[in-house]
Amino acid sequence: MKKLIINCDDFGQSPAMNRAIMHLLEEGKVSSATVMTPAPAFGEAAAWCRSHPEAPVGLHLTFTSEFDALRWPSLTKHPSLHDESGHMWRSVELFALNAEPAAVEAEMEAQFALAEASGLRITHADNHMGSLYGLHEGAPSYLPLVFQQCARRGLPFRLFRNVYPGDPLGAAVPDLAERLAQATALADRIGVPLVDYLLSHPFRKEEGETYDSFKRSLIDKLYRLPEGIVETYIHPGAEDAWMSAHIPDWEKRVWEYKLMFDDDWEYALKDAKVTLVDYR
Numbered sequence: 001m002k003k004l005i006i007n008c009d010d011f012g013q014s015p016a017m018n019r020a021i022m023h024l025l026e027e028g029k030v031s032s033a034t035v036m037t038p039a040p041a042f043g044e045a046a047a048w049c050r051s052h053p054e055a056p057v058g059l060h061l062t063f064t065s066e067f068d069a070l071r072w073p074s075l076t077k078h079p080s081l082h083d084e085s086g087h088m089w090r091s092v093e094l095f096a097l098n099a100e101p102a103a104v105e106a107e108m109e110a111q112f113a114l115a116e117a118s119g120l121r122i123t124h125a126d127n128h129m130g131s132l133y134g135l136h137e138g139a140p141s142y143l144p145l146v147f148q149q150c151a152r153r154g155l156p157f158r159l160f161r162n163v164y165p166g167d168p169l170g171a172a173v174p175d176l177a178e179r180l181a182q183a184t185a186l187a188d189r190i191g192v193p194l195v196d197y198l199l200s201h202p203f204r205k206e207e208g209e210t211y212d213s214f215k216r217s218l219i220d221k222l223y224r225l226p227e228g229i230v231e232t233y234i235h236p237g238a239e240d241a242w243m244s245a246h247i248p249d250w251e252k253r254v255w256e257y258k259l260m261f262d263d264d265w266e267y268a269l270k271d272a273k274v275t276l277v278d279y280r
Contacts, residue, residue, distance in 0.1 A: 001227065001275065002225045002226075002227060002230070002272065002273060002274045002275065003228070003229045003230065003274075003275050003276075003277045004031070004222075004225060004230050004231075004232065004269075004274050004275070004276055004277070005031045005032065005195065005229065005230070005231040005232070005276070005277055005278060005279065006029075006030040006031045006032075006231075006232055006233075006234065006260075006276060007030070007031060007032050007033065007034060007058075007126070007158075007231060007232075007233045007234075008020075008021045008024060008025070008030050008032070008033035008034070008233070008234055008235070008236055009033075009034055009060055009126070009128070009233050009234070009235050010034075010036060010039075010060065010128070010235050011033040011034060011035040011036065011045050011057065011060065012035045012036045012037070012039045012041050012042035012044070012045035012046070012060075013036055013039045013040070013041060013070070014039075014040065014041050014070060014237075014240075014243065015041050015044065015240075016237045016238045016239075016240035016243045017041070017235070017236070017237050017238075017253070018041050018044050018045050018048070019238040020236040020237050020238045020253075020257040021033045021045075021236060022045075022048050023238075023257075024236060024257070024260055025052070025055050025057075026052070027261075029260040029261060030234070030260060030276075031056065031276050031277060031278040031279075032055075032056035032057060032058060032123060032124070032278045032279060033055075033056075033057050033058070034057070034058040034059060034060035034124070034125070034126050035049070035057055035058070035059060035060055035115065035120065036060045036062045036072075036128060037059070037062070037075065037110075037111045037114045037115055037118075038062050038065075038072045038073065038074055038075055038088070038111065039062065039072050040070070040072055042118075046115075046118040046119065046120060049118075049119065049120050049121075050118075050119040050120075053121055056123045056124075056278040056279060056280055057120060057121070057122065057123060058122055058123050058124035058125050058126060058155075058279065059111060059112060059115050059120075059122050059124075059125045059126075060125075060126055060127070060128050061108060061111055061125060061126070061127045061128065061132060061146070062088070062111065062128040063081065063088060063089070063095050063099065063104065063107065063127075063128065063129075063131040063132065064088050064089055064090065064091065064092060064095055064128060064129045064131050065087045065088035065089070065090065066090050066091065066129065067246075067247055067248070068246075069246035069247065070246070070247060071085070071087040071088070072087060072088060073086055073087050073088060074088055074107050074110075075107060075110040075111060075114060076103065076106050076107045076110050078100070078103035078106065078107065080098055080099050080100040080103045081095075081098075081099055081103055081104070081107060092129050092130060092131045092136055092139070093136055093139070095131050096131070096134075096136060096138065096139035096140065101140070101142075101145075104132075104142055104145065105145050108142075108145060108146070108149055109149070112125075112149055112153070122153065122155060123155070123156075123278065123279045123280050124155055124156045124157065124158070124279035125146070125149070125150055125155055125156075125157050125158070126157065126158035126233075127146070127158065132145075132146055134179075135172075135173050135176075135179075141179075141183070143159070143183050143186070143187075144186060147186060147187055147190055147192045148190070150192045151190045151191055151192050154191075155192070156192065156193040156194065156195075156279045157187070157192050157193075157194065158195070158198065158231060158233075159180070159183060159184065159187060159194045159195075159198075160180065160194065160195050160196065160197050160198035160231070161180065161184050161194055161195070161196050161197070162180075162196055162197050162226075163176055163177055163180065163197075164197045164198070164199055164226065164230075167198075167199060167200055168200055168201070168202065169198070169200050193279075195228075195229045195230060195231045196226070196228030196229050196230060197226055197228060197229075197230040197231070198230070198231050198232070199221055199225075199230060199231070199232040200232070200233075201217065201218065201221075201232070203235070203249070203252070204248065204249045204252065205249045205251060205252045211255050211258065211259075214252070214255050214259070215255075215259055215262060215264065215265065218232075218259065218265070219264065219265060219268045222268045222269060222272040222274055223268070223271075223272045225272065225274055229277065234256040234259075234260075235252075235253050235256060236253055236254075236256045236257035236260065237250060237253030237254055237256075237257060238254070238257060239254055
């Protein structure tokens with residue numbers, strides 16, 4: 001059996017993201033979404049979740065705010081989590097250099113607490129931009145803290161047991177398999193469920209990339225999907241003039257939204273015998 005989780009990251013980041021993600025969840029085109037509690041459009045996302053309690057929505061633990069034109073502070077307002085503008089750090093590297101572990105733990109707890117207080121029935125958790133994984137040189141891993149939070153709530157977390165051959169993440173982190181073995185052993189020990197594989201694809205629009213070439217690359221992955229439970233993630237966004245003018249590679253987000261409704265994608269899912277599942 002080939003089982004695929006398609007998760008929409010960045011729910012609550014902006015109204016344009018919310019429109020796309022709510023539509024995809026309502027139509028059953030994706031498995032789940034993860035919501036950003038510090039982001040500006042979280043209130044709208046939370047209201048939709050309360051009116052759709054059956055929707056599989058998780059928590060997108062957020063410690064970075066990467067866009068010049070669309071930024072947000074932390075919930076706890078701890079100075080080590082912010083740059084001089086009072087917003088979260090723009091990059092994973094800056095977060096790793098400046099964040100104090102106690103502040104990270106408090107912010108993590110605050111993000112879980114706000115999601116729960118807002119009436120969300122969280123089904124899983126993951127992490128915006130990978131800031132908590134400690135994958136960059138010299139960056140601390142906050143996975144033990146994440147696992148503690150998830151274990152207390154009986155939640156799965158986005159970490160994968162195996163490196164899919166050819167996945168860009170495997171090439172970017174040479175000792176990834178060794179790190180995964182240590183982290184998955186800890187997750188198993190305290191009872192945090194994990195998927196078997198994670199399939200990633202370039203977030204930014206690559207040189208010469210078109211919608212058709214992007215579609216072909218993701219459809220190809222469906223036919224080469226390994227057995228087990230596999231997750232891939234998208235960042236779908238609706239057409240929006242302000243976003244296209246201010247957010248880098250916004251066109252790629254519109255492509256990801258469009259692809260989920262594409263007849264070729266729908267046919268490939270069935271032809272490759274892929275079943276969509278969620279973290280429940």
